[in-house]
Amino acid sequence: MSVELPEACILAEQMNTELPGKKVQTIQIRDYERMQRIGFMNKDLNGYDRLVGGTVKSITSRGNTVLTRLDNGMNLLIAPEYGGKVLYHEDGGSATAKYHLRLDFVDGTALTVRLTSMGVIQAVDDEGLEGSYVYRRDFSDKLSPGDEEFTSEKFAGLLVERNRQLKQVLVGKDAVVVGLSNSVFQDVLFRAGLHPRRKASSLDEDEVRSLHGAIVALVRERLRLGGKDRFQDLHGSQGMYVPAMGPNMKGQPCPVCGTGVERLSIGGGQVYLCPECQK
Numbered sequence: 133m134s135v136e137l138p139e140a141c142i143l144a145e146q147m148n149t150e151l152p153g154k155k156v157q158t159i160q161i162r163d164y165e166r167m168q169r170i171g172f173m174n175k176d177l178n179g180y181d182r183l184v185g186g187t188v189k190s191i192t193s194r195g196n197t198v199l200t201r202l203d204n205g206m207n208l209l210i211a212p213e214y215g216g217k218v219l220y221h222e223d224g225g226s227a228t229a230k231y232h233l234r235l236d237f238v239d240g241t242a243l244t245v246r247l248t249s250m251g252v253i254q255a256v257d258d259e260g261l262e263g264s265y266v267y268r269r270d271f272s273d274k275l276s277p278g279d280e281e282f283t284s285e286k287f288a289g290l291l292v293e294r295n296r297q298l299k300q301v302l303v304g305k306d307a308v309v310v311g312l313s314n315s316v317f318q319d320v321l322f323r324a325g326l327h328p329r330r331k332a333s334s335l336d337e338d339e340v341r342s343l344h345g346a347i348v349a350l351v352r353e354r355l356r357l358g359g360k361d362r363f364q365d366l367h368g369s370q371g372m373y374v375p376a377m378g379p380n381m382k383g384q385p386c387p388v389c390g391t392g393v394e395r396l397s398i399g400g401g402q403v404y405l406c407p408e409c410q411k
C-alpha cells in the first residue's frame with residue numbers, strides 16, 4: 133500500500149479532477165495520539181481545524197508527496213510513503229473507510245486519509261511549508277524522475293564524481309534525485325543489469341544511459357498500470373504493477389536467467405538482486 137512517486141502522481145491527478153472548488157465544511161481526526169507522538173501528524177491539532185472554510189485550489193505531487201492547496205492560505209501535505217489510503221467518497225454520508233483525517237466538503241462529498249505505516253499527514257499554512265520535512269525534501273530544486281528535464285545528460289552530470297554506492301546516490305536524504313524508494317531502486321537496478329554495490333562514478337556512458345532509461349520506464353509502467361500491486365487509488369481501485377525484485381522473490385529463480393535471487397544488506401535496508409544479471 134506504499135505511496136511512492138508514481139502512486140502519489142496518480143492520487144494527485146485524480147484529486148485534481150475531483151476536488152478543486154470544494155469547500156471544507158468539517159474535519160475529523162481519529163486515533164491521532166500515536167501518529168502525533170512519532171511525528172506523522174501535526175503536534176498542534178489546531179492546524180487541521182484551520183482547513184475548515186478553505187476551498188481547494190489545486191493538487192500537485194512531487195516525489196512521494198501530494199500537496200493540496202486551499203484558498204485560505206492552508207495546505208494539506210499527504211505522504212503515506214510506507215503505506216496508507218487516500219479515498220474520495222462521492223456520498224460522504226455513507227463513507228465507511230477507516231481514517232486518521234477526514235475532510236467533509238460542503239457539497240456532501242468527503243476525503244479520508246489513513247496511514248497504515250510510516251508517512252505524513254500535515255496541515256500547514258503557506259509560511260509553514262518549508263518547516264515540513266517532506267515538503268523540503270520533495271518540493272526542492274532536485275530533479276524528479278517525473279520532470280521533463282530529467283534527461284540522460286542531466287542525470288549523467290549528477291552521477292559523475294559520486295564516489296558512493298548507487299543506493300546512497302539514488303535513495304534517501306542524500307540522493308541526487310527525489311522520489312526513488314528502495315522498491316523502485318531494486319527493480320531499476322535489475323532492469324539496468326547493475327549490481328547495487330557499484331559506485332556511481334564507476335558507471336560508463338552506456339550504463340548511465342541504461343540506468344536512466346530503466347528509471348523512466350519503471351515510473352511510466354507503474355503509472356500506466358495504476359500503481360504498485362498493493363496500492364489503492366482515490367476510488368479504491370487496485371494497482372497492477374508487480375515488482376520484479378523484492379521480498380516476494382527470495383529464493384526464487386531470476387525471471388531472466390533462472391539463477392537464485394539473492395538478498396544483500398545495503399545502506400540500512402535489504403536489496404534483492406540476481407547475482408548473474410547484475411554486475
Ligand SMILES: [Zn+2]
Nearest residue numbers: 386389406409
Ligand atoms: Zn538473472
